[in-house]
Amino acid sequence: MSRKVAVIGGGPAAVSTFLHLTRVRDIASVCFIAPNDIGCAPAFGSGGPMLLCNTSVDVTSLRPDGTSELLSYLAARGWPVHREDFVPRYLVTQYARESYLRHRAAAERDGVKVGHVRGRARSVSGHPGDYRIGLEDGTAVDATDVVFALGGAVPRLPASLRATATAPRLLTSPYPVRRLRAVPADAKVLVLGTKLSAIDAALTLCRAGRRTVMASPSGRLPAVRTRLCRDTAAGLGREWERQLADGADGAEAAAMARPLIRLIRTLSGGEPLRPRLSDHTDAHERLRHETQLAEAGQVPWQDTIAEVIDGLNHALPDQPEPVRRQVLATHRAAMSRYISSIPLDNARRLLSHLDAGLLTVADGCPERIDPHPDGWTVTWPDGRTEHIDWVVCATGFQVPALSVAPDGRLHIGEPAAPGARAAQVTPGLRVHRGPDHAQERMWAVGSAAGTRVPVVNYLRAAAQHARDVGRILDAEATAS
Ligand SMILES: Cc1cc2nc3c(=O)[nH]c(=O)nc-3n(C[C@H](O)[C@H](O)[C@H](O)COP(=O)(O)OP(=O)(O)OC[C@H]3O[C@@H](n4cnc5c(N)ncnc54)[C@H](O)[C@@H]3O)c2cc1C
Structure with missing residues (x-):
């Protein structure tokens, strides 16, 4: 056993990668680098029974093939669940966490060393088979192989709010949703966004009686x-x-x-x-x-x-x-x-808040959002101005970019250094620093592969990538 694999990330894609790596023959150690407990990342981790997956149990599995593992996991614990059901997202976190702990114990019994370095990776230097991963606290982890399972970590802030990002009545992300409790019950709230995280925010705010306006450039809710x-x-x-x-x-x-x-x-x-x-x-x-x-x-x-x-x-x-x-x-x-x-359940909830007049969906986006001593003054495209108490940004997440500096060092999610170029992800999910570098032993799974793969914001896609990377490593181990 010779390979030392570093998995950067600690969400479900990282756990799925681990599950598939445990089948690879010559792996001596797997080291996770992530700021959170493995399996407990924000998208699935926050919220109670109301925040549902928007994917059925059938496709929400750490293994992409065969019967959904989430279905078997929930059924074994007495949940009356069907493959078509949309279950609360926190159950996916429980499943991912338990799956990680179980596979870690099994891997350790087989002599594989499993570690977790708590922190954020910032860079990768070195050569294929001999990489050094630099962390933001100045420490480093060495690895023969690197898997990027970074998810979408950084909330995307609209340009109109960047100058006021630290204003007291602004939430730059609705997660964890308990942050929304800071908003007083009688407040009028502008939620920027009309997609999944905006719907999470609107459902949570309206449930507690807060008047909420959702706004996005399209003004459209999902089907x-x-x-x-x-x-x-x-x-x-x-x-x-x-x-x-x-x-x-x-x-x-x-x-x-x-x-x-x-x-x-x-x-x-x-x-x-x-x-x-x-x-x-x-x-x-x-x-x-x-x-x-x-x-x-x-x-x-x-x-x-x-x-x-x-x-x-x-x-x-x-x-x-x-x-x-x-x-x-x-x-x-x-x-x-x-x-x-x-x-459908979430659609019904949204509809009841809309029918009750507690929630509105604006036609488009505000032209201006200006801070005010008691909140915000919002100017709409028709010239109308409106007082808003709180603003919640639910405008999606940015995937940390992978860029290559002129010295060959790969940077993770930092503003690109002068002269840097984007790292390339191949159709086979290999991350390449450029033509001057030998065939890399770095791979992207899930959102990190989004520069190559069109739909990555979906656990099934990440699990397919994890399976494919596991197969490549296993085939190499068999061939050598
Ligand atoms: C509101 C919302 C709802 C969603 N609902 C669904 C759904 O129902 N079904 C579905 O299939 N998908 C859903 N998704 C998509 C979902 O995010 C992915 O399917 C899933 O989270 C992918 O897991 P991941 O591990 O790639 O990313 P994440 O869960 O985002 O995990 C990323 C991990 O990488 C870590 N990380 C990031 N940068 C670094 C770094 N530099 N160093 C170290 N660690 C780092 C993070 O801390 C985290 O541990 C939803 C997304 C959102 C935002």
Whole structure:
């Protein structure tokens, strides 16, 4: 046994990597570098029973193939759970944590040393098979192989708030959601964002009676679904691969929708798709309509989503960057609404707050958000001004960028040094510093692979990467 693997990150992607590494033959040690307890990262870790996964148990597993491990884990503990269910996110944290502890004990019994250095990695220097990882406290960890499982760590702050980021009535992220308790019960709150973390914030705030306005450039809420399961195997990925190979131009990017629409029509017994999509422009009415469609079981598109994600992640990584960009630009709006749609239960909760007048979704984003001694003055695009007591940013997370300085050192999530260039992630998930470096022994899983793989904000994608990296290392161990 000779390899010393460092896994940078401590979320579910890191645990999934560990599970797959424990099957690799020549690993002597695995060292996690992460500021948090392994398995307990913020996205799944915070919140109570109300903060649901937006993916069904079927696809929310640290192992991407076969029966969902989360399903088996919950069933073994007496949860009356079905593969289609959307369970509270904290249960995923419990599952990831227990899985880590169990596999660590088994690995140690097999003679593998498992360690956890609490801290943040800042850089990687050295050569393939002989790396040194620098931490922000000045210490270092040596490794033969490095896996980046960094997730989306840093809240993305809108440009309009950067100058006032330390203002007292501003929360730069809704996580952990207990921070929202600082907002007084009679406060009027502006939540910036209309996607998953903004919905977490709105549900938490409205539940405690706070008047809440959600605002984003699109003014759109995600679509509504009753499940996200692996229910189709129509070969979309292979078909898209063929389409792109036949002529990767703008027309091909648009044509990629055709096999998907055919599949959805088949699922709905040949009926047209249009009546099953809402064309309301008002977010409140659209949510009402989409909730009704979901309640009536009229959401045939939902059974294609797992295959759509797998298909995009299969067909696009090998394409040149301009083609990847073109395809994503063509389909971004639809991907964002339907891939990240919300569970019916959350849609009903949002709708009840909207109907009660406690929650509103603005048409667009404020033009200005200016601090005021008692809160904020918000100026809307129509010139109207409004007093707001608190602002909560729920505008997503930035993935720490991997950049290479002129001296060959790889930097993690720091502002790029002068002359630095972006590290490249290959379709095989290897992280390359550039042509002057030998074949690297560094890999990206989950969000860290997002410069190459189109849909990474999804545990199943991270688990697929972890499986693939495990296979590569195992094949190498067998060959040597
Ligand atoms: C609100 C919200 C809801 C979501 N719901 C779902 C869902 O229902 N289903 C689903 O499949 N996906 C969901 N996601 C996506 C989800 O984030 C990922 O599926 C999952 O968290 C991926 O795990 P991860 O380990 O890659 O990232 P994270 O869980 O973000 O973990 C990243 C880890 O890396 C560590 N880290 C970062 N930088 C460094 C560094 N420099 N040095 C050391 N450690 C570092 C962090 O501390 C953390 O431990 C959701 C995301 C959000 C934000």
